[in-house]
Amino acid sequence: MNDTARRHLRQTVATLVALSIVLSVLGPVGTVAADPSVSIDQTAGSDTVEPGETVTITTTLTAEDVNGPLVELDFPDGWEGTVTDSDGGAVNPQDDNGNVLSSNSPSIVWLSSGTYEVTTELQVPEDATPGEYTISTTGSGVDPTDDDSLANEDDEIDSTETTITVQDPDQNEDPTAAFTASPSSPDAGEGVSFDASGSSDADGSIASYEWDFGDGSTATGVSPSHTFDDAGEYDVTLTVTDDDGATATTTETVSVSEPEPANEPPTADAGADQTVDEGDAVTLDASDSSDADGSIASYSWTQTDGQSVDLSDADAAQPTFDAPAVDSDQQLTFEVDVTDDDGDTASDTVVVTVEAADEPPENQDPTADFSGPSNAETGESVSFDASASSDTDGSIASYEWDFGDGSTATGVSPSHTFDDAGEYDVTLTVTDDDGATATTTETVTVTAASDEPDNETPASTTMSLSPESELVAVGDTAEYDIVVDDVENGVGAYVLTVTVDDPSVASITDVELADVSDEDLTDVQIAEDGSSVTVEAVLVDTDDTGAVTVGTVTVESAGEGTTGVSLDVSELGDESGDPYEVTDTSGASLEASTLVVGESDSPAQDPDGDGDFEDINGDGTVDILDVQTLFADRDGEAVQNAPDAFDFNGDGEFTLLDIQALFAEETG
Secondary structure, three states: OOOOHHHHHHHHHHHOOHHHHHHOOOOOOOOOOOOEEEEEEEEOOOEEEOOOOEEEEEEEEEOOEEEEEEEEEEEOOOOOEEEEOOOOOOEEOOOOOOEOOOOOOOOOEEEOOOOEEEEEEOOOOOOOOOOEEEEEEEEEEEOOOOOOOOOOOOOEEEEEEEEEEEEEOOOOOOEEOOOEEEOOOOEEEEEEEOOOOEEEEOOOOOOEEEEEEEOOEEEEEEOOOOOOOOEEEEEEEEEEEOOOOEEEEEEEEEEEEEEOOOOOEEOOOOOOOOEEEOEEEEEEEOOOOOOOOOOOEEEEEEEOOOOOOOOOOOOOOOOEEOOOOHHHHHEEEEEEEEEEEOOOOEEEEEEEEOOOOOOOOOOOOOOOOOOOOEEEEEEEEEEEEEEEEEOOOOOOOEEEOOOOOEEEOOOOEEEEOOOOOEEEEEEEEEEOOOOOEEEEEEEEEEOOOOOOOOOOOOOOEEEEEEEOEEEEEEOOOOEEEEEEEEEOOOOOEEEEEEEOOOOOOOEEEEEEEEOOHHHHHHEEEEEOOOOEEEEEEEEEEEOOOOOEEEEEEEEOOOOOOEEEEEEOOOOEEEEOEEEEEEEEEEEEEEEEEOOOOOOOOOEEEEEOOOOOOOOOOOOOOOOHHHHHHHHHOOOOOOHHHOOOHOOOOOOOOOOOOHHHHHHHHHOO
């Protein structure tokens, strides 16, 4: 990647994260922002390869107090690599489907500081000439304090090089000697374990390991142990020989110290014994535990006796719990184990006595009392009221009624209709919040109702389509429920028509009827152009009261635009065949949009009606996902064909600055 391309990429990153730059500069009052810095490190899975082989390049970028951290890799001419793990970063180049492409100079960018590890599979050309090749890598970041928001070479750019040797096939390669020591800085007389398993031979295997510990002692094998008797500096040398007789040597210095004096164990203090009441919040306290020659590193509480309780945090110095309910006074015993910074432990116990609560007073029975008419006619709705019932030491929990004619009810004020003349004993039973009950009975005399003409007017209701509006992508469908808003005796029959006002925008494709007892008693006629559907149905069996849905109409969008969906009802009757008077009908609307950005499920939306479509992915929420979606598909057809819809900074065109403006609006 040339310098011009690099500057362009960094300026793009600076634009995208401008808001983050401002936030990172403005620290808390009275503090100074840390110096920004970038460092980069790189290793190869193998530094010696043959033509046609692949090698894994691992690049680690550490970016502190910068924005838009960027890694740029530069491979030798004819070499190409594919980024297989970007650690969450955006990789360039990619194809239109977001797939990472092989490249001679890939780059990876992140929005915020952090430590990122990138894995790249590098292909060595089949015709590569044996020799040394250099992999150049640059890490950079945007200084949030610079006015120009560009990196400079003082503390925001770092680079590294990795050399890969291409060798002739079948040429023996010297082994590599490497080892570790544990502990790396032992005391005199302490055993040290050495491990040479990190040694390797790229074209074979290690045949032998020879050790010189620098104090006159030697050993063989991959993982020997050795004890240094005296303090001092010892050069430990490892020589490895591969299966072709080639050797390699490495030397590490082991610093041996005089042993530290023996650790003094800590002192545990679980605190003073406590006496509490049921339900009290109890705090155990081991904070007075101490260590004369160090500090307390950890606490561990265990309950050893008494009714089990749940500690808030058994590893805290001061855990809490709620004292349990007990039948009689009970002791709870807890033990705390404390560990100092050298690993020694000590323990102590504390006793918490929970005192039982006094017995509650005996419950008093409630009083049952109700009012209602003493005389009624058959078919007349009679109301009863039990609100005069009471409970001196609590409240009434339930009301149960027996109307003496085989009918029952619950609640404080039910209504009832007696079908036959006669005398009926109406009984009320009330239950208080402690389960005690009381009963009272009143007699109602019911006489036969006089014959009077029935001049009732038809019940009235309204009908509507739900939801009132839908926004879909061109080609998608919307569903509208046909709702009778309020019925008194269900719906038994109806004739209705649903019409799409503009067939160029959408058409009706399906109707699903609800609560139909026999499909042969329905007739659904959809117009050839889908502009309308007429439905006739009888013997419908819906809920008796409330709002009921008699069917669902499916409307498919055909072109961009908005159309009304209207409802007309010519007949509507209840399950007895009596008509409803339909006083009003409410239609709906459908908007079909081509503003589907990227792989979003729904079109972009303008939630505040200002002409800018902030809800990019159409999920009903404006958040960071919308910023990411717009950035990812900024060159897509939906965005490029409608730049005015995404002109968030109001400059009359769509650029990256509009994505930054949307981000600023989303974050407030």
